Amino acid sequence: MIDAIDFQLIAAVQAGLPIAARPYAAIAEQLAITEQDVIERLARLKTQGLIKRWGVVVKHRQLGYRANAMIVMDVPDEWVARVGALISQQACVNLCYQRPRQGEVWPYNLYCMIHGKSREVVLEQWAELRHACNLCEYPFEVLFSRRCFKQRGALYARPIANGDGLSPSLAGQSRAEEIKNKLSFGVHFA
Amino acid sequence: MLAPLHKRLLNDYQQDFPLSPTPYRDIAEQLGVSEDEVLNAFQTLSEQQMISRIGPVIAPNSIGNSALVAMAVPDTDLARVAELVSAYPEVNHNYERENRFNLWFVLIADSEPHLKAVIADIETQTGYPAMLLPMLADYFINLGFELNLHD
Numbered sequence A: 001m002i003d004a005i006d007f008q009l010i011a012a013v014q015a016g017l018p019i020a021a022r023p024y025a026a027i028a029e030q031l032a033i034t035e036q037d038v039i040e041r042l043a044r045l046k047t048q049g050l051i052k053r054w055g056v057v058v059k060h061r062q063l064g065y066r067a068n069a070m071i072v073m074d075v076p077d078e079w080v081a082r083v084g085a086l087i088s089q090q091a092c093v094n095l096c097y098q099r100p101r102q103g104e105v106w107p108y109n110l111y112c113m114i115h116g117k118s119r120e121v122v123l124e125q126w127a128e129l130r131h132a133c134n135l136c137e138y139p140f141e142v143l144f145s146r147r148c149f150k151q152r153g154a155l156y157a158r159p160i161a162n163g164d165g166l167s168p169s170l171a172g173q174s175r176a177e178e179i180k181n182k183l184s185f186g187v188h189f190a
Numbered sequence B: 001m002l003a004p005l006h007k008r009l010l011n012d013y014q015q016d017f018p019l020s021p022t023p024y025r026d027i028a029e030q031l032g033v034s035e036d037e038v039l040n041a042f043q044t045l046s047e048q049q050m051i052s053r054i055g056p057v058i059a060p061n062s063i064g065n066s067a068l069v070a071m072a073v074p075d076t077d078l079a080r081v082a083e084l085v086s087a088y089p090e091v092n093h094n095y096e097r098e099n100r101f102n103l104w105f106v107l108i109a110d111s112e113p114h115l116k117a118v119i120a121d122i123e124t125q126t127g128y129p130a131m132l133l134p135m136l137a138d139y140f141i142n143l144g145f146e147l148n149l150h151d
Helices: A004-013 A023-031 A035-048 A077-088 A119-132 A175-181 B004-012 B023-031 B035-047 B075-086 B112-126
Strands: A051-058 A067-073 A093-098 A110-116 A140-150 B051-058 B065-071 B091-097 B103-109 B131-133
Touching (some): A004 A023, A004 A035, A023 A035, A023 B023, A051 B004, A067 A119, A077 A093, A077 A110, A110 A119, A119 A140, A140 B075, A140 B103, B004 B023, B004 B035, B065 B112, B075 B091, B075 B103, B103 B112
Antiparallel strands (some): A051 B051, A067 A110, A067 A140, A140 B091, B065 B103, B091 B103
């Protein structure tokens, strides 16, 4: 189970660990708990799966991965879990989700993401993936991204405010907004 | 150009950043450099916007409710609608994509009613219907981003 301090900890680290010699101690000071407690809690949240990964989150666009395709497929429901698991094992795929179809307007139920340095590379990878995973008979669409209007990490506001325990570091939010949002969900990243 | 140290830091610490009192010193020892070099390199990567953060990626829907939302907006009105959508604190990602559904964004809220209320508000404010696409299953285990740093 996760407790109120876990939520406060997530709120405190979601904008990023300080780049300093004792970063967990800095977080601990904000929360008035010990450095060891911070480390143990993060390790437990990772083991529990709530933290899916703990580490460097890169900005792929800035690193030259400017072609980003979301590919949507219409896969028979009885196959979708198997196909999803198979696609997820391909090195070029970053994300793979099942989502509900929206009738004839949007009949797709499987989504995956391929990031590449160019459109050509991404399309080649997709062609290879279709063959490797036997997807050739399924209808699909490739949606390349054009403009990025907003991108940031998911910011989860803490559900309780402990005295003056507001995070000083929620990116892009003024303190007033942060207080206003503290009982709802704040603002966000990959 | 990325220095070899920068490449290692970007690639090797996406999954298991050290959970020890001195993580940057641990990394320095693993890579055979000084702690200051590691700290300076991360500072540079952060300033140059190559990393978003060192921190957690939270499993989808483990805290709160999130959903992908798509809208079909006339090109001439897209900038206005996108700006309106981005202004919501619940919106994390907001992209234009090449499709008749040309605006795609991810919302996260503390509950399903809150999520639906925000979407209803977006529909009212923008004047266009929104297609709600919540995640039903996540097939991907490893969310790290493998960089090809050899070219």
